[in-house]
Amino acid sequence: MNLNVQLFAVARDWAGRDQIPLELPADATVERLRRELDRVVPRLAESGVRFRIAVNDEFAADHQQLHENDSIALIPPVSGG
Amino acid sequence: MNLNVQLFAVARDWAGRDQIPLELPADATVERLRRELDRVVPRLAESGVRFRIAVNDEFAADHQQLHENDSIALIPPVSGG
Amino acid sequence: MIEVTNHKIDTNKLLADVQSPLAGAVVLFVGTTRQLTDGRETASLDYECHESMTLRQFEKLRQEATRRWPILQCGVIHRIGRVEIGEASIAVAVSSPHRADAFAAASWLMDEIKQQAPIWKRENWADGSSQWVHPGLDGPGENLADTAEDAT
Amino acid sequence: MIEVTNHKIDTNKLLADVQSPLAGAVVLFVGTTRQLTDGRETASLDYECHESMTLRQFEKLRQEATRRWPILQCGVIHRIGRVEIGEASIAVAVSSPHRADAFAAASWLMDEIKQQAPIWKRENWADGSSQWVHPGLDGPGENLADTAEDAT
Numbered sequence: 001m002n003l004n005v006q007l008f009a010v011a012r013d014w015a016g017r018d019q020i021p022l023e024l025p026a027d028a029t030v031e032r033l034r035r036e037l038d039r040v041v042p043r044l045a046e047s048g049v050r051f052r053i054a055v056n057d058e059f060a061a062d063h064q065q066l067h068e069n070d071s072i073a074l075i076p077p078v079s080g081g
Numbered sequence: 082m083n084l085n086v087q088l089f090a091v092a093r094d095w096a097g098r099d100q101i102p103l104e105l106p107a108d109a110t111v112e113r114l115r116r117e118l119d120r121v122v123p124r125l126a127e128s129g130v131r132f133r134i135a136v137n138d139e140f141a142a143d144h145q146q147l148h149e150n151d152s153i154a155l156i157p158p159v160s161g162g
Numbered sequence: 163m164i165e166v167t168n169h170k171i172d173t174n175k176l177l178a179d180v181q182s183p184l185a186g187a188v189v190l191f192v193g194t195t196r197q198l199t200d201g202r203e204t205a206s207l208d209y210e211c212h213e214s215m216t217l218r219q220f221e222k223l224r225q226e227a228t229r230r231w232p233i234l235q236c237g238v239i240h241r242i243g244r245v246e247i248g249e250a251s252i253a254v255a256v257s258s259p260h261r262a263d264a265f266a267a268a269s270w271l272m273d274e275i276k277q278q279a280p281i282w283k284r285e286n287w288a289d290g291s292s293q294w295v296h297p298g299l300d301g302p303g304e305n306l307a308d309t310a311e312d313a314t
Numbered sequence: 315m316i317e318v319t320n321h322k323i324d325t326n327k328l329l330a331d332v333q334s335p336l337a338g339a340v341v342l343f344v345g346t347t348r349q350l351t352d353g354r355e356t357a358s359l360d361y362e363c364h365e366s367m368t369l370r371q372f373e374k375l376r377q378e379a380t381r382r383w384p385i386l387q388c389g390v391i392h393r394i395g396r397v398e399i400g401e402a403s404i405a406v407a408v409s410s411p412h413r414a415d416a417f418a419a420a421s422w423l424m425d426e427i428k429q430q431a432p433i434w435k436r437e438n439w440a441d442g443s444s445q446w447v448h449p450g451l452d453g454p455g456e457n458l459a460d461t462a463e464d465a466t
Binding site: 006008009010013047049054057058059071073075076077078079080081 | 345361362363364366367368370371392403404424427428429430431432433434435436446447448449450451
Binding site for chain 3: 325326329333334335336337338339340341342343344345346347348349350399400411413414416417420421424
């Protein structure tokens with residue numbers, strides 16, 4: 001399936017763009033997507049910090065199954081307020 | 082010495098006036114003044130609650146010595162805020 | 163800003179007064195006239211105070227709060243006279259670099275003001291009766307409060 | 315009222331929004347841009363957020379606060395874009411019958427928002443440099459925050 005990952009803040013700077021299109025197996029989980037992002041944006045893995053991933057506006061666990069048309073975002077450590 | 086005691090809220094209602102002039106010995110303490118007030122306004126003693134007494138805008142201890150021209154107030158339990 | 167007023171409380175003025183470029187946090191507390199107390203309906207409240215002593219107590223509490231917490235500015239306004247349902251009887255504002263201090267100081271100030279400020283409220287109940295609120299004092303008589311503590 | 319806005323935060327609107335005749339207490343928290351962080355001078359902040367998720371998180375936190383404390387109303391406004399020194403980036407207001415609940419809920423909401431809302435700030439330092447603030451993330455690179463936690 002094809003998925004689009006929204007990027008914010010330092011992750012967007014590292015990737016040099018605000019979204020990344022990914023092609024993943026139909027049964028891919030959040031964990032699988034994370035590995036793919038680490039490959040495309042090496043600084044994510046190098047940072048030593050696991051960024052949270054949101055699926056359809058909720059934080060997602062690594063084992064969560066993804067589906068076509070899911071809205072996905074990479075969430076670097078937050079600093080709102 | 083002559084002193085004037087300001088009354089508020091239920092104490093004023095009980096006394097039927099907003100101040101009480103008292104004549105006390107020159108060496109009178111807050112405790113002595115309290116006894117005099119209890120005599121003049123019996124419901125104060127009957128209430129079973131010791132109202133605080135303020136001297137010159139500060140809460141005063143019972144053993145505190147009073148002086149002519151002290152500004153004195155009887156402070157029923159407060160309910161501001 | 164330390165104030166006792168007969169007029170509506172201007173919380174904007176108080177917020178502006180505690181502002182500081184060093185502040186990362188401002189906490190404002192507003193005490194308002196509640197319509198129901200233990201199921202009984204209030205029509206309005208009347209507040210009276212020993213004014214010079216109230217101002218002095220507020221100032222002492224402000225100094226004590228500033229000693230206890232690293233706060234920047236702190237202000238208190240208390241309204242006296244008739245206060246209708248939903249209107250503010252008190253506003254306290256505190257600014258600080260970090261939010262935990264502003265929350266702690268504002269909450270402490272409210273606790274202290276309720277214990278130490280010579281201010282009294284009279285409940286005007288919706289049924290037409292009215293009575294002074296004197297926590298801890300109960301007994302016979304139309305003027306006695308029937309609650310053992312002030313509940314806000 | 316749950317809102318993300320590009321404009322100045324209107325705390326009056328928020329206060330009015332949480333009013334209730336059953337409220338005896340309103341606590342308003344305002345987070346403002348602080349000029350100094352550990353002695354270093356800030357010129358301004360830029361905030362960005364994942365908007366749909368932020369609104370959803372705010373709504374979930376509001377519901378959770380209402381479940382945990384007997385509060386009446388609760389609102390959150392977060393500003394995004396450029397926020398100058400002294401201006402508000404966030405305002406949270408809570409009303410309740412009794413003040414301890416409003417203090418506890420407002421303080422908890424701020425703690426949670428700082429952990430759970432997908433919002434990021436970029437410090438524009440007075441020396442002309444700027445960097446994203448990502449608590450816990452440090453390492454090489456001009457874009458990395460040099461503080462391990464967000465300090466407001």
